[in-house]
Amino acid sequence: MSEKLTLFEKIWRHHTVKKIDExxxxxxxxxxxxxxxxxxxxFDGLRNRGIGVFRIDRIIATADHNxxxxxxxxxxxxxxxxxxxxxxxxxxxxxxxELFKLxxxxxxxxxxxxxxxxxxxxGMTIVCGDSHTSTHGAFGNISFGIGTSQVEQVMATQCLxxxxxxxxxxxxxxxxxxxxxxKDIILYIISKLTAAGGTGYFVEYAGxxxxxxxxxxxxxxxxxxxxxxxxxGMIAPDHKTYDYIKGRKYAPFGEKWEAAVAxxxxxxxxxxxxxxxxxxxxxxxxEPMVTYGxxxxxxxxxxxxxxxxxxxxxxxxxxxxxxxxxxxQLLGKEIQNxxxxxxxxxxxxxxxxxxxxxxxxxxxxxxxxxxxxxSKMVEKQAIDEGLDKIFEEAGFELREPGCSACLGMNEDKIxxxxxxxSTSNRNFEGRQGQGARxxxxxxxxxxxxxxxxxxxxxxxxL
Amino acid sequence: xxxxxxxISTAIPLPIEDIDTDQIIPARFLKAVSKVGFGQNLFxxxxxxxDDTLNVDFVLNNxxxxxxxLVAGRNFGCGSSxxxxxxxxxxxxxxxxxxxxxxxxxxxxxxxxxxxxxxxSQEDLDQIFETIFENPNIELDINVENQTLTIAGxxxxxxxxxxxxxxxxxxxxxxxxxLSIKDxxxxxxxxxxxxxx
Ligand code: SF4
Numbered sequence: 257m258s259e260k261l262t263l264f265e266k267i268w269r270h271h272t273v274k275k276i277d278e279x280x281x282x283x284x285x286x287x288x289x290x291x292x293x294x295x296x297x298x299f300d301g302l303r304n305r306g307i308g309v310f311r312i313d314r315i316i317a318t319a320d321h322n323x324x325x326x327x328x329x330x331x332x333x334x335x336x337x338x339x340x341x342x343x344x345x346x347x348x349x350x351x352x353x354e355l356f357k358l359x360x361x362x363x364x365x366x367x368x369x370x371x372x373x374x375x376x377x378x379g380m381t382i383v384c385g386d387s388h389t390s391t392h393g394a395f396g397n398i399s400f401g402i403g404t405s406q407v408e409q410v411m412a413t414q415c416l417x418x419x420x421x422x423x424x425x426x427x428x429x430x431x432x433x434x435x436x437x438x439k440d441i442i443l444y445i446i447s448k449l450t451a452a453g454g455t456g457y458f459v460e461y462a463g464x465x466x467x468x469x470x471x472x473x474x475x476x477x478x479x480x481x482x483x484x485x486x487x488x489g490m491i492a493p494d495h496k497t498y499d500y501i502k503g504r505k506y507a508p509f510g511e512k513w514e515a516a517v518a519x520x521x522x523x524x525x526x527x528x529x530x531x532x533x534x535x536x537x538x539x540x541x542x543e544p545m546v547t548y549g550x551x552x553x554x555x556x557x558x559x560x561x562x563x564x565x566x567x568x569x570x571x572x573x574x575x576x577x578x579x580x581x582x583x584x585q586l587l588g589k590e591i592q593n594x595x596x597x598x599x600x601x602x603x604x605x606x607x608x609x610x611x612x613x614x615x616x617x618x619x620x621x622x623x624x625x626x627x628x629x630x631s632k633m634v635e636k637q638a639i640d641e642g643l644d645k646i647f648e649e650a651g652f653e654l655r656e657p658g659c660s661a662c663l664g665m666n667e668d669k670i671x672x673x674x675x676x677x678s679t680s681n682r683n684f685e686g687r688q689g690q691g692a693r694x695x696x697x698x699x700x701x702x703x704x705x706x707x708x709x710x711x712x713x714x715x716x717x718l
Numbered sequence: 719x720x721x722x723x724x725x726i727s728t729a730i731p732l733p734i735e736d737i738d739t740d741q742i743i744p745a746r747f748l749k750a751v752s753k754v755g756f757g758q759n760l761f762x763x764x765x766x767x768x769d770d771t772l773n774v775d776f777v778l779n780n781x782x783x784x785x786x787x788l789v790a791g792r793n794f795g796c797g798s799s800x801x802x803x804x805x806x807x808x809x810x811x812x813x814x815x816x817x818x819x820x821x822x823x824x825x826x827x828x829x830x831x832x833x834x835x836x837x838x839s840q841e842d843l844d845q846i847f848e849t850i851f852e853n854p855n856i857e858l859d860i861n862v863e864n865q866t867l868t869i870a871g872x873x874x875x876x877x878x879x880x881x882x883x884x885x886x887x888x889x890x891x892x893x894x895x896x897l898s899i900k901d902x903x904x905x906x907x908x909x910x911x912x913x914x915x
Binding site: 276300322403405413 | 748751753805823826827880895897902914
């Protein structure tokens with residue numbers, strides 16, 4: 257009888273160039289995505305060694321982390337930001353790396369453009385100097401974030417020296433309630449497993465509630481794997497995966513396509529394969545989620561009350577930062593900002609969902625609300641579909657693509673002490689600006705909060 | 719990467735626990751585009767007061783202490799994964815950090831930049847601090863090959879991952895290792911294409 261393997265194990269084995277010792281392998285990397293913040297020192301490293309990029313057809317660059325989301329056609333105002341972006345442009349030119357500059361029709365957040373251009377495929381190994389590289393795992397591949405030395409290693413050799421992670425499977429079965437989506441599933445899972453619950457593991461998500469999701473929703477799930485400490489997350493490829501990829505710019509076609517699909521179909525985890533650890537959840541138990549604290553594990557259903565954890569110093573510190581108390585609900589809490597964007601929720605489906613909800617509605621007067629599309633392609637599609645009109649009528653600003661208020665490296669910062677309902681992935685102290693208070697939620701929950709000016713249960717207004 | 723096989727040097731004592739990477743190199747210095755120059759901002763907010771004057775109470779500003787070895791309290795390098803923390807130490811001239819526990823990611827980043835994170839027991843660490851404070855000119859003798867640290871006639875052995883040991887002694891980092899197996903990588907590429915792109 258042949259060996260029963262997981263999706264992860266199959267891809268890992270296919271990419272193992274050599275075993276160094278019991279725990280360490282040399283892994284071949286199929287695709288390398290780079291951006292302006294974690295690449296400059298890696299290019300310097302190549303220059304110091306007098307070598308070039310080993311496989312130029314396997315690396316793609318974009319500017320996203322530190323770019324303005326207004327007037328991208330004008331020179332960048334922030335000097336350090338401008339230097340970082342210019343350095344990326346110069347490096348890409350010198351080394352011959354394909355680059356999507358600001359304004360290019362394919363520019364956008366690395367984790368949004370990979371899939372939409374058909375660069376992200378099942379069975380691959382994909383890396384980027386950004387921890388949310390796990391997003392790409394939605395297509396059934398091994399994707400993870402790396403440090404700058406590793407960026408240099410991949411540029412120089414297309415390989416990495418890696419410890420092999422353990423495997424975890426999280427199964428979610430059943431049907432989601434109306435108004436509950438992928439973001440709620442993943443915030444629910446992280447709230448159950450905690451922000452460190454996945455440390456040392458690579459996660460496969462399975463079950464009917466996961467396979468029922470569209471590709472873009474699956475990306476939202478895999479995106480946040482890192483927020484429970486996991487190395488990455490993945491979902492087995494199926495017909496939805498193939499339908500999504502087919503015909504995209506860099507996707508294989510013709511005979512190659514047939515061969516690819518035949519190979520990809522062999523990848524899903526074998527029926528009797530075992531994982532190091534398994535968790536099971538039921539979809540009906542999941543409500544629209546909100547976070548109340550300063551790490552993504554501090555989340556709860558919107559009708560729940562903040563749990564009591566006064567014995568922990570970090571909990572007390574977190575409540576003081578957020579201005580919340582244990583035992584209270586977030587329902588009815590007034591908020592000042594709504595940010596819809598980031599590699600978690602800035603794709604066209606997210607924007608469509610928000611537009612459909614906002615149609616005929618108005619944001620509350622005191623709320624500042626903006627939408628930052630994940631890429632130029634998403635932006636164009638939103639405009640082509642007339643979504644921009646709906647946003648404008650509702651009082652939302654539609655910006656140009658980038659990471660924006662997800663990490664507040666550019667000027668999109670939330671003022672100190674104000675609340676922001678954000679569709680991004682991190683609610684750390686100061687993440688969206690010094691003193692900013694982040695409440696993570698789904699795009700629908702964020703849109704509803706903008707309209708009501710406070711936290712509401714979106715299920716009641718659908 | 720610099721070779722690190724033997725080192726004899728005085729040491730800088732920093733008996734503080736849980737030193738995080740934000741203290742080693744504050745976030746506002748991360749917009750830089752090169753690896754050099756971070757040394758001047760190493761422990762920036764401890765070395766300088768708020769109005770940018772030298773904090774004479776901080777050990778790096780104390781003429782009595784110096785050298786290529788930093789001795790620090792347990793859980794050194796916790797917090798953000800920024801590799802800039804290792805770059806700042808290397809740029810300042812530190813080759814070895816001695817502590818009773820290191821945060822995981824920092825350990826990896828240090829080794830990738832030719833810095834030895836040398837872990838000793840809490841008891842030994844306390845003893846080392848005491849010895850250095852008594853005699854700031856005392857030299858520590860570290861031998862990576864034999865995995866020994868000698869101070870005031872006392873020899874302490876330490877653990878190091880065998881692969882990483884070879885890398886340090888030869889001044890290899892993972893890149894050098896990977897470059898040295900380029901033929902195998904090319905052979906792998908010829909034998910398999912699982913990416914279809
Ligand atoms: S949107 Fe946020 S999480 Fe995503 S790549 Fe940008 S900074 Fe990282």
